[in-house]
Amino acid sequence: MTTLTIILSLSAGPALADDFTPSAEERAVYDAFLSRDASPTCAEVETLTETPVETLQVIVREAVQPPWVGMRAADCLIRNHSVEIEAELKAWVTDPDLLGLALLALGTLDEMEPTVALNVAEAAMDGPLKDQAGERILKSQNEEIRALAELPEVLAPAE
Numbered sequence: 001m002t003t004l005t006i007i008l009s010l011s012a013g014p015a016l017a018d019d020f021t022p023s024a025e026e027r028a029v030y031d032a033f034l035s036r037d038a039s040p041t042c043a044e045v046e047t048l049t050e051t052p053v054e055t056l057q058v059i060v061r062e063a064v065q066p067p068w069v070g071m072r073a074a075d076c077l078i079r080n081h082s083v084e085i086e087a088e089l090k091a092w093v094t095d096p097d098l099l100g101l102a103l104l105a106l107g108t109l110d111e112m113e114p115t116v117a118l119n120v121a122e123a124a125m126d127g128p129l130k131d132q133a134g135e136r137i138l139k140s141q142n143e144e145i146r147a148l149a150e151l152p153e154v155l156a157p158a159e
Helices: 003-010 024-032 042-046 052-062 067-081 086-092 096-107 114-125 130-137 143-149
Strands: 063-065
Touching: 024 042, 024 052, 042 052, 042 067, 052 063, 052 067, 063 067, 067 086, 067 096, 086 096, 086 114, 096 114, 096 130, 114 130, 114 143, 130 143
Parallel strands: none
Antiparallel strands: none
């Protein structure tokens, strides 16, 4: 990637996926997350839509720039809707192409419903992101979750 390409991509400004036309609610939620420094709470954002889970999922999938828009939407999903999106969380922590979402989810295991958090951590430890997952799982306050990463093969130094 050339310096010019990097500069142009950084200055591109807010963007949704090219082939995506947001509904009024999706646009309102996207716009609410745009500010770099001050973001409304998840509760405030969720008042902008009648279908918060679905709308936040769309923002995670379709927000291209700035990167924090999708991550803020994902954070709201994790903290407020982990039960409803458990399958999606498991997909995030097992797909190397979704590493940013995986790291966010694994860093907020203690914010999820405990059973969901355990299931997500187990999926991560069984997947291709096991090494990155183990580091974050060890930081969980939940002993049962932390135990998943305390297995000898996880703690053993690489040869």
